[in-house]
Amino acid sequence: MYVEFDVEKRLGDFLLRAAGRLEPGVTCVVGPNGSGKTTLLKILAGLLKPDGGWVKYGGVSSRVYVGDLYVPPDAPAGEVALSGRSRFSPRPVEREDVEAARRYMEALGVLRLAGRRWSTLSGGERQRFVIAAALASEADLLLLDEPFSNLYGDWRGRVMRVLKSYASRRIVVVTTHHMDVLGCCQWVYALRDGAVVWSGDASSYKPSVETTCGFEN
Numbered sequence: 759m760y761v762e763f764d765v766e767k768r769l770g771d772f773l774l775r776a777a778g779r780l781e782p783g784v785t786c787v788v789g790p791n792g793s794g795k796t797t798l799l800k801i802l803a804g805l806l807k808p809d810g811g812w813v814k815y816g817g818v819s820s821r822v823y824v825g826d827l828y829v830p831p832d833a834p835a836g837e838v839a840l841s842g843r844s845r846f847s848p849r850p851v852e853r854e855d856v857e858a859a860r861r862y863m864e865a866l867g868v869l870r871l872a873g874r875r876w877s878t879l880s881g882g883e884r885q886r887f888v889i890a891a892a893l894a895s896e897a898d899l900l901l902l903d904e905p906f907s908n909l910y911g912d913w914r915g916r917v918m919r920v921l922k923s924y925a926s927r928r929i930v931v932v933t934t935h936h937m938d939v940l941g942c943c944q945w946v947y948a949l950r951d952g953a954v955v956w957s958g959d960a961s962s963y964k965p966s967v968e969t970t971c972g973f974e975n
């Protein structure tokens with residue numbers, strides 16, 4: 759399974775030009791605000807059409823992009839995780855859907871909160887439900903836009919380990935401003951002003967490049 763791309767997209771004054779190859783495992787896309795991370799993920803998800811170039815999906819039969827997710831305040835949190843099955847593939851809910859949602863809620867430590875109303879959860883708890891929904895889709899290509907923005911301390915590492923396990927047979931791409939996350943991913947694409955300024959194995963990603971790519975602690 760792989761994704762190859764060589765794309766160009768203009769949005770107003772901004773121009774994205776990016777090429778690369780994704781394989782099973784977790785790839786982090788890093789870069790300062792406005793460098794083109796979301797634009798690239800949406801192109802790979804098929805939500806945004808490039809002006810030029812191509813994306814080739816080898817053996818990828820399902821693609822899911824998860825960014826901001828609106829949830830009605832009264833919705834039970836467990837339904838949000840379950841929506842990862844129905845939202846991306848509309849059909850009646852079956853037992854295996856419920857089991858998948860439960861499995862990922864458990865892995866992310868939020869199963870005990872499944873009966874709570876959305877409005878009563880903390881930002882980090884909501885974010886873990888949204889990630890559980892994304893994982894429950896079991897998409898071959900999972901594109902997560904800033905999944906760590908509300909997660910602190912150990913939780914970023916714990917969520918990364920769950921993503922890594924999911925990605926043993928699937929392709930996961932995450933955008934992040936958190937440098938500590940890179941220790942758990944396999945590949946890095948660093949963007950700046952719409953261009954890929956570095957790509958390769960995460961273990962050889964140099965701190966001198968990191969400090970210029972908008973990281974937070």
Ligand SMILES: Nc1ncnc2c1ncn2[C@@H]1O[C@H](COP(=O)(O)OP(=O)(O)OP(=O)(O)O)[C@@H](O)[C@H]1O
Nearest residue numbers: 769770771772789790791792793794795796797798
């Ligand atoms: N529809 C649009 N029209 C004009 N410019 C746009 C449009 N959509 C995005 N842009 C611009 O494209 C650039 C890249 O945006 P993008 O959301 O991909 O960046 P990003 O790296 O994900 O940023 P952030 O870290 O802030 O989320 C930004 O300068 C943004 O203002």
